[in-house]
Structure formats: structure tokens, C-alpha cells
Amino acid sequence: MAARLQQFRSKAVQVSNFVSKHGCAYYKELLEKNKQHIVQPPTIEKCQELSKQLFYTRLASIPGRCESFWKELDAMKHIGRNRKDLTVEDAGIAALFGLEMYAWFCVGEIIGRGFTFTGYYV
Incomplete structure (x- = not known):
């Protein structure tokens, strides 16, 4: 666990150094590229x-x-x-859409709780 923490710490330092060196240039480039949107x-x-x-x-x-x-x-x-005219492909798309919506609601609930899972712990 300590090795992972040290690895994470070194990665954070690398990212921090990169942002401190290149962040200003990126900011200026972004503003220059989108100056038509600036009032x-x-x-x-x-x-x-x-x-x-x-x-x-x-x-x-x-x-x-x-x-x-x-x-x-x-x-x-x-x-x-007109359910009789419904094809298997249309039903499959609807089922996948429903599954995707359910998954997004579950993920949203987990994010809303601060990335904690509730329930029984074994």
C-alpha cells in the first residue's frame, strides 16, 4: 500500500510540474483560439x-x-x-436504451453519494 501511495505521489508531482510549465501557454492558446466568443x-x-x-x-x-x-x-x-409491426431490431434498441438509462441512474446515484457503495459488507 505504501508503494502505491509513493507511486501516486510521484505521478501527482509530475502532473503538477507539467501544468506549472505548460498551463499558462495552454491558457493563452485557448483564449486566442476562442477570442470570437469573448465579449x-x-x-x-x-x-x-x-x-x-x-x-x-x-x-x-x-x-x-x-x-x-x-x-x-x-x-x-x-x-x-402498433406493436405487431415492431421488429426485433427495434425491440433490441429499446431494451439497450432502457439498460443504458438504468446504468446512468445507478452511476449518478453512486456519484451523488460521494462514490460510496451502500449495502451489506462481507
């Missing part, structure tokens, strides 16, 4: 204005999202009514 002048007032614009734009997009949701729900109802 000038970068003031607190401008940030607050953009924040409000984002909030109200998202709020205005809710009716369109609701409409899309109801269209998707109607499509699912249509598939449910």
Missing part, C-alpha cells in the same frame, strides 16, 4: 447581462421543448398501438 469589455455588468439573456432565452425555449416532448410521446403511443 469586450469583460465587465461584471456585461456578464450579468449575458446571464440574464441566457436565462430568458432558455425560458423562452420551454414551449418549443414541450411541443417536441408531446410529439415524441405521441410517436411512442403510436408504436405502442
